[in-house]
Amino acid sequence: MNEWLKNGFFLGLGAAVAGKEKVQTYLDDLVTKGRITPKEAEQFADELIHKGETKEEEWSQASKDRVKGMFHDMGLATRDDVENLEAKITHLESLLKEEANKNDT
Incomplete structure (x- = not known):
């Protein structure tokens, strides 16, 4: 191509x-x-x-x-699709870290 x-x-x-x-x-x-x-x-x-x-x-x-x-x-992902997924992953990672910090204290 x-x-x-x-x-x-x-x-x-x-x-x-x-x-x-x-x-x-x-x-x-x-x-x-x-x-x-x-x-x-x-x-x-x-x-x-x-x-x-x-x-x-x-x-x-x-x-x-x-x-x-x-x-x-x-059915291929666009750049926007990938960027949106990366943003969601980053958000979920931060939520997991917050939850882990709450459980540690």
Whole structure:
């Protein structure tokens, strides 16, 4: 599973780099041909980057939700579950120590 996630990450990273290079080449070509100004090209690139970051955040959250759902379906404990159990154990240990101290006196 870990290898699958890592491969997916590198695939996405490679696609992003290739896509950015193609967009930059396309924008440079438009500037060279005089169809847009360098400032317009920069603004367009910034807009694409912003949209890409927004979409990446959406996909990232959707991926996290899917993984959480898979873990839930498999019956695996979440970090919150483990932390809650640790807190309960700590509380019970302190109650036992208090009870032991009462019995000792």
